[in-house]
Structures are given as structure tokens and as C-alpha cells.
Amino acid sequence: MDTKIFLELLCNNKGVSGYEHTLKDAIVSAFNEFTDDITVDKLGNIMALKKGSSDENNVKIMIAAHMDEIxxxxxxxxxxxxxxxxxxxxxxxxxxxxxxxxxxxxxxxxxxxxxxxxxxxxxxxxxxxxxxxxxxxxxxxxxxxxxxxxxxxxxxxxRRTMANLQGTRIAAKALDDRAGIAAIYECVKELSKMKHEADVYFVSTVQEEVSMAGALVSSYKIDPDIGIAVDVGFGTTPELSKSDSIELGKGPGITLGGNIHPTLRKRLTEIAGEYNIPFQMEISPGPTGTDARAMQITREGIPSLVLSIPLRYMHTSVEVVDMVDIKHTAKLLAFFIASISNENLEGLLCY
The missing domain is CATH 2.40.30.40 (Peptidase M42, domain 2)
Known part of the structure; x- marks a missing residue:
């Protein structure tokens, strides 16, 4: 399925926090084509596993994007x-x-x-x-x-349906964070063309907007070596300073702050440079307010990252994103995942 069509299907649907079950069939159907196993837990998190090429003791990477809307x-x-x-x-x-x-x-x-x-x-x-x-x-x-x-x-x-703006930009309700679901869907399509050692869990989480409960329980179950939240960041508008926002069309924001593992973040920026993928730096000195917060403090702690898709007018019914940023987010994730192996994981997790 085309990623934009998939995103439109999600945004035009309903799925307020705690009522996300209406999205299950669409997400399971889309990811089923590119993954090896899909499970739905007791809270409604959808966990799609794409197995890596290594036979045993694979690195586990969890990619989370929340499907609930306000x-x-x-x-x-x-x-x-x-x-x-x-x-x-x-x-x-x-x-x-x-x-x-x-x-x-x-x-x-x-x-x-x-x-x-x-x-x-x-x-x-x-x-x-x-x-x-x-x-x-x-x-x-x-x-x-x-x-x-x-x-x-x-x-x-x-009551709102997705609208096409000029160029590659769209407006819709619930792009926070169904744009993230679209990005991880595009990522799994990219990974299907690559060789990767890691087992990758693409998780569509529930209840991020009210409690982050979905990320908490799914990361506890998966117990990944690396957790990555794909969410949205504040897109630049006239009243926002550049230091408080990220520009649409210039790639995802790579978050820098206390919620973020510094060595993994450095690796992510290196991958972006290596493959000429545009990105921006997003500053978040405290908890990011994303699923990464729940992942980071699950069990004995999970090294975490955040990728933010620039989005204007957050928490309104006319949120705006650029499909180009979704594509760049997916490519950066895919190349990063492909770069992680059993051999280099320990070094990447050291401070």
C-alpha cells in the first residue's frame, strides 16, 4: 500500500486514547505484508516483528509510534x-x-x-x-x-478528513502521531530491501496522549536493546523561534537531551551524514513527553532515541506535515537499523 494512502486511512479513522481498537485491522493488514509475526497485547498495542538475518541472540530494536489521538x-x-x-x-x-x-x-x-x-x-x-x-x-x-x-x-x-495542501504537504487530524505510524510503515518497506541482523519490533502503541501506558507495557514485554520513539515535533511557524521548533521539509528532528542515549544519538547523526539524509537537531533537556520516556525507564533501563517529524498546529484538527519528512524519517531509521549488529552493539551502548 502507498504510504500516503495508508496515512489517510488512519487519520480519517477514529481512535481516541483508550479507544484505539478501530485502527487495528488497518495497521495489521498493512504491516502483515512485510513482517514475520504480529501480536496484539492486552492493552491493544500492535507489535509487528521483522526478524533479522542472525540465527540466534539477535539484537532487539523497538520502534514505537502511538496510534491514539486526542x-x-x-x-x-x-x-x-x-x-x-x-x-x-x-x-x-x-x-x-x-x-x-x-x-x-x-x-x-x-x-x-x-x-x-x-x-x-x-x-x-x-x-x-x-x-x-x-x-x-x-x-x-x-x-x-x-x-x-x-x-x-x-x-x-x-469531523475532519485529510486534505492535500500545496506541494507534498497535507493537513489532517491525528497526524500526531499517525504520521509516526506511516513513517515506521515506510521504514519496514525500506528494510525489506536490506539485510539487517537485528530483530525489529514495529510497535503501534496505545494511550500515549494520556499515560504512555502502551509503550510501558510493550517495552517491558519486548525488553529491547534499543528503543526508538517516532513522534512529531513543533513545526516552525511565525510566532515560534528556530530554537524551539523544526522546519517542515528539512528532515526529522534528532532529539538531544536527558531522555536520549548520547552514543546512539551520535551514531544516528553519522548515518544521516553517510547517506545524505537531511535532519535537524531538536533540544529536549528533560523528559521528551514521548513513548521514549516510558521505554527509557522500563525494567533496568532501555537506551532510547527520539525522531521527530516536523508538524504544525499540534493538537488541533488541522495539523500539517510534509510527506518528504516522513520518507526521510523512514530511510534514516532503516539505515540505522541495518548498521546495528551483535558485534558493534556493546560499543554503541557504552558512554
Missing amino acids: GLMVKDVEENGFIRFTNIGGFDPRTILGQEVIVHGKEDIFGVIGSKPPHLQEASEHDKAIKMEDMIIDIGYSKEKVNELVSIGDSITI
């Missing part, structure tokens, strides 16, 4: 049928007012997010952002009909 949840139904809701993950309330949504009840139900119109607001309210608790979802039904179809706890997603 979303909303039904918390109450008013007497007039309006739905009150809360957030799952880090939604900025300023970005959701006036949005079209899908309430995932007994069936998928279209609705809109509304609030008091500006004409009827008090003067003191005009300069204040409207709080999420003051918004409602209107699906057009009476309370009785709503209660037939909707239950407390049902998930809600923004």
Missing part, C-alpha cells in the same frame, strides 16, 4: 438534549468552538460544538476564552432520543 468524551446529557463533554488528552478549548464532531455512540452521530453567541455575552466575557465546560454539542435530538444512542463515556472526535 479527543472528547460525553459526560452528561442536558434536559434539552445538549451533550456536555470533557477532553481526553491535551485539547485547547479555543480550537474546538464551532467545530463539527462525530459522537461515537451506538452509531456515529454528527454534531456541532456551540456556546452562547457573542451578542448575548456580558461585556466582561468578550475578552475571555470560552471554557470547555461552557460549551455543548448539539446533535439535534431530544434528550430521550439522545439517551437511546449515546452513553456517558462515549468518545467524540472532530
